[in-house]
Amino acid sequence: MTDLPPVAVEAYLNWCKNAVEHFLESLFEKEQGTAYGTLAESMRYSLLAGGKRIRPVLAMAALESLGADPLVYIPLLAPLELIHTYSLIHDDLPAMDDDSLRRGKPTNHVIYGDATAILAGDALLTYAFTLLSDPDYDKLVSFETRVKVIRELSIGAGINGMVGGQQMDIASEGKALDLPSLEFLHRHKTGALIRSSLRIGAFLGKASSQEFDRLDRYGQAVGIAFQIADDLLDVEGDAALLGKAAQKDQDRHKNTYPGLMGVEKAREMARMKLDEALEAIAFFGDRAGHLRALASYIIERRN
Amino acid sequence: MTDLPPVAVEAYLNWCKNAVEHFLESLFEKEQGTAYGTLAESMRYSLLAGGKRIRPVLAMAALESLGADPLVYIPLLAPLELIHTYSLIHDDLPAMDDDSLRRGKPTNHVIYGDATAILAGDALLTYAFTLLSDPDYDKLVSFETRVKVIRELSIGAGINGMVGGQQMDIASEGKALDLPSLEFLHRHKTGALIRSSLRIGAFLGKASSQEFDRLDRYGQAVGIAFQIADDLLDVEGDAALLGKAAQKDQDRHKNTYPGLMGVEKAREMARMKLDEALEAIAFFGDRAGHLRALASYIIERRN
Numbered sequence: 001m002t003d004l005p006p007v008a009v010e011a012y013l014n015w016c017k018n019a020v021e022h023f024l025e026s027l028f029e030k031e032q033g034t035a036y037g038t039l040a041e042s043m044r045y046s047l048l049a050g051g052k053r054i055r056p057v058l059a060m061a062a063l064e065s066l067g068a069d070p071l072v073y074i075p076l077l078a079p080l081e082l083i084h085t086y087s088l089i090h091d092d093l094p095a096m097d098d099d100s101l102r103r104g105k106p107t108n109h110v111i112y113g114d115a116t117a118i119l120a121g122d123a124l125l126t127y128a129f130t131l132l133s134d135p136d137y138d139k140l141v142s143f144e145t146r147v148k149v150i151r152e153l154s155i156g157a158g159i160n161g162m163v164g165g166q167q168m169d170i171a172s173e174g175k176a177l178d179l180p181s182l183e184f185l186h187r188h189k190t191g192a193l194i195r196s197s198l199r200i201g202a203f204l205g206k207a208s209s210q211e212f213d214r215l216d217r218y219g220q221a222v223g224i225a226f227q228i229a230d231d232l233l234d235v236e237g238d239a240a241l242l243g244k245a246a247q248k249d250q251d252r253h254k255n256t257y258p259g260l261m262g263v264e265k266a267r268e269m270a271r272m273k274l275d276e277a278l279e280a281i282a283f284f285g286d287r288a289g290h291l292r293a294l295a296s297y298i299i300e301r302r303n
Numbered sequence: 304m305t306d307l308p309p310v311a312v313e314a315y316l317n318w319c320k321n322a323v324e325h326f327l328e329s330l331f332e333k334e335q336g337t338a339y340g341t342l343a344e345s346m347r348y349s350l351l352a353g354g355k356r357i358r359p360v361l362a363m364a365a366l367e368s369l370g371a372d373p374l375v376y377i378p379l380l381a382p383l384e385l386i387h388t389y390s391l392i393h394d395d396l397p398a399m400d401d402d403s404l405r406r407g408k409p410t411n412h413v414i415y416g417d418a419t420a421i422l423a424g425d426a427l428l429t430y431a432f433t434l435l436s437d438p439d440y441d442k443l444v445s446f447e448t449r450v451k452v453i454r455e456l457s458i459g460a461g462i463n464g465m466v467g468g469q470q471m472d473i474a475s476e477g478k479a480l481d482l483p484s485l486e487f488l489h490r491h492k493t494g495a496l497i498r499s500s501l502r503i504g505a506f507l508g509k510a511s512s513q514e515f516d517r518l519d520r521y522g523q524a525v526g527i528a529f530q531i532a533d534d535l536l537d538v539e540g541d542a543a544l545l546g547k548a549a550q551k552d553q554d555r556h557k558n559t560y561p562g563l564m565g566v567e568k569a570r571e572m573a574r575m576k577l578d579e580a581l582e583a584i585a586f587f588g589d590r591a592g593h594l595r596a597l598a599s600y601i602i603e604r605r606n
Contacts, residue, residue, distance in 0.1 A: 031462055035487060039462060039470040090425060095398070095417035114398035115473050118421065119466050122393060125425065126461035129432050133454035143446035150453060151436035158429035159331065159346070163422050164339040170418050171341060184338060 009293035016057040016070070020081060023074045024048060027127070042112040042120040043127075047085050050103045054298070055080040055197040058222070061290040062201025062215050065281065073204050076137060076149065079128035080197050083157045086124035087193075089117050091166065128153065141204060148203050156196025165189025169254070177255040183224065185255065190230070191223030198222075210283075217280035222295050225273035228266055229299045231256035235263060270299040312596035319360040319373070323384060326377045327351060330430070345415040345423040346430075350388050353406045357601070358383040358500040361525070364593040365504025365518050368584065376507050379440060379452065382431035383500050386460045389427035390496075392420050394469065431456065444507060451506050459499025468492025472557070480558040486527065488558065493533070494526030501525075513586075520583035525598050528576035531569055532602050534559035538566060573602040 024047050031040035056077035060070035070077075092099040092107040093114060100110050109117035132150050141149075155161055165188025172185065198219030202212045235258045257266040277295040281288040327350050334343035359380035363373035373380075395402040395410040396417060403413050412420035435453050444452075458464055468491025475488065501522030505515045538561045560569040580598040584591040 028462065031467070034467070035484070036462065036467040036470040036474070036491070038474060039467060043462070086425075090421055093398075093421065095396075095421060116470065118393055118396065118398060119470050119473075122389075122424070122428065123462040123466040125428055126457050126466065129453055129457040130461055133450045133457065135454075143450050147436045147446050147449050147453075150432055150450075151438075154429050154432040154436065158433055159334055159339065159342060159426040163426040163429065164334070164337070164342060167339040167342040167419065167422050170422075171338070181338070188339070 009290075009297045012290055012293065013052065013057060013297070016060050017053045019060075019071055019074055020053045020056045020078060021048070023078050024081065027078075038112065038116060039119055039123060042108055042116050043124055045111065046089050046108045046120065047082070047124065049105050051081075051084075052301075053081055054226070054294075055084055055193060058194065058219070058291075058294060059197045059201035059204075061288075061294055062198050063205045065215070065284045065288045065291055066202070066205030066207055066211060067287065068205040072140060075131060075134070076141065076204060077197075077200070079131050079153060080193065080200065082124045082128040082131070083153065083162075083193065086121040087157075087162060087166070089121040089124070093117060096166075096170070125157070128157075145203055145206075149200050152196050152199050152203065156192045156199075161188055161192030161196070162190075165192065172255055174253045175255075177260070179260060182255050182257065182260055186224060186227040187220075190227040191220065194223035194226055195219035214280050214283050218277045218291060218295070221273045221277035221280065222298060225270050225277065225295070225299045228257045228270040228273065229301060231258055232263065232266055232270070233301075274299050312593075312600045315593055315596065316355065316360060316600070319363050320356045322363075322374055322377055323356045323359045323381060324351070326381050327384065330381075341415065341419060342422055342426060345411055345419050346427055348414065349392050349411045349423065350385070350427065352408055354384075354387075355604075356384055357529070357597075358387055358496060361497065361522070361594075361597060362500045362504035362507075364591075364597055365501050366508045368518070368587045368591045368594055369505070369508030369510055369514060370590065371508040375443060376504075378434060378437070379444065379507060380500075380503070382434050382456060383496065383503065385427045385431040385434070386456065386465075386496060389424040390460075390465060390469070392424040392427070396420060399469075399473070428460070431460075448506055448509075452503050455499050455502050455506065459495045459502075464491055464495030464499070465493075468495065475558055477556045478558075480563070482563060485558050485560065485563055489527060489530040490523075493530040494523065497526035497529055498522035517583050517586050521580045521594060521598070524576045524580035524583065525601060528573050528580065528598070528602050531560045531573040531576065532604060534561055535566065535569055535573070536604075577602050 027047065028040040028043050031037065034040070056074070059077045059080065060073075063070040063073055088102060089108045091097050092102060093109055099107055101107065108120060112120065129150060132146060132153065157163065165185055168185045169189055172181070177185065195216065198215045199212070202215045207215060234256065257269060261269070274295055278292060281291050284291070330350065331343040331346050334340065337343070359377070362380045362383065363376075366373040366376055391405060392411045394400050395405060396412055402410055404410065411423060415423065432453060435449060435456065460466065468488055471488045472492055475484070480488065498519065499522075501518045502515070505518045510518060537559065560572060564572070577598055581595060584594050587594070
């Protein structure tokens with residue numbers, strides 16, 4: 001490590017988040033002066049609107065567990081955040097969830113209009129792959145690993161991952177799902193990109209097949225736990241802390257874990273997923289300290 | 304060539320188009336039976352709705368000019384068509400150009416709704432990179448070349464290419480542009496992805512730096528010529544042949560070449576671009592027969 005990460009989870013999260021944001025701030029600066037400068041401005045608006053940066057942070061912790069320096073890989077982890085941001089912009093559109101507030105700020109289309117918001121999402125998604133193929137990182141990572149990371153990201157974000165999950169979410173609004181269907185939905189909508197974050201960290205950190213498998217299992221459990229925690233926050237959360245309206249899911253007849261099984265059972269299930277995640281990475285011993293802390297943080301967070 | 308391509312340009316176009324469509328038809332078949340099957344169906348609807356497939360065809364002709372077999376590279380050229388298709392779906396949305404007819408058929412959102420149309424575009428764009436990183440082609444193309452192709456496609460399609468051009472197009476509706484601004488707009492909106500098609504063909508065909516430069520210059524000239532021809536068709540075209548309404552640009556106060564300089568001057572300019580394109584590839588001699596025929600076809604086409 002060029003800089004030693006702090007031990008306490010909130011401090012660790014901030015340390016990682018700052019490093020990621022420092023890199024994100026450098027993006028789309030030169031485009032701001034062009035004839036399509038509004039597009040660059042709108043991309044930066046959403047990209048720098050805050051957020052926990054949990055996907056790159058999880059990948060950084062995975063790299064640490066493999067003894068690699070997470071800081072040098074940030075430009076290749078930022079694409080996870082670009083993809084996450086584009087998905088929020090498109091999700092918030094009037095034609096989708098029609099949200100006007102996100103992280104306490106007006107959503108992209110409220111400020112820039114629907115057309116620019118659609119294009120900003122498209123451009124952020126596309127730029128994820130520009131970064132992953134940037135010759136600046138030719139010496140850092142082999143071409144073979146780059147191709148694997150590109151494949152992983154495109155599958156986690158695509159029809160058999162996140163976008164497929166969003167389609168299921170739209171199609172199942174107002175219909176009561178059973179537990180296996182709800183899990184299937186969330187494994188795609190939220191779980192897939194979180195799982196990919198761990199797998200990308202594993203690829204970049206040159207994980208052995210056993211290490212890869214453990215990080216992958218951790219990612220699957222944490223992906224579901226993250227969504228259950230999100231559902232619980234929507235029921236019990238404080239709108240001021242969330243930076244968006246609470247109880248939206250219920251108003252919109254969305255399928256959620258607490259809606260299906262009640263708050264207590266949902267909380268129990270999140271704890272089960274936490275145990276699964278911790279068990280998967282026990283193998284790494286001390287090197288997985290931050291992965292452990294992040295898993296606990298994810299199910300206990302307040303926003 | 305495993306199969307000898309025909310000499311006449313229309314027959315050649317059909318031969319290439321059939322080969323590309325045969326591959327496109329194999330995509331998103333297994334996803335049709337899933338909980339997000341509607342998304343797969345909507346992606347296939349637009350992907351298989353016809354079109355000239357001019358981007359992969361140009362790349363195929365570039366491969367031929369380098370003495371390579373274009374047929375084996377089709378899975379790595381299909382991403383050009385996935386990107387083009389996604390851009391049409393998003394362009395046609397009510398929040399963008401609000402078109403209900405394309406190639407004689409209802410547009411994606413008319414059939415599947417705006418939300419699914421947005422996601423279908425996102426998923427097609429994402430899948431372009433899944434294909435380019437598919438291990439099935441590990442033996443066909445080196446990882447280094449794959450990374451170069453991915454970079455080329457993401458730049459041609461992204462903020463400094465196609466999407467940037469679409470933003471300029473939106474921003475300049477109703478404003479009168481001068482010729483340099485109009486050229487700048489079209490070099491991004493239409494030209495960038497056409498140019499990338501040639502450059503991708505050149506990367507895959509292992510072009511020397513001189514060959515690469517010639518194909519790149521051809522791509523730049525043909526990209527602008529294609530847009531001028533498109534503008535001319537909108538003024539003079541037959542709606543039945545076009546499969547969409549004619550004279551839309553004028554109704555919408557879009558900036559076009561004939562609008563700016565009149566039909567005759569625009570036609571003259573297209574011919575100038577054709578000459579530039581032909582001059583760039585003179586160097587290849589007989590091997591560039593199809594590239595030559597395609598350039599002429601592009602400025603003289605009726606739909």
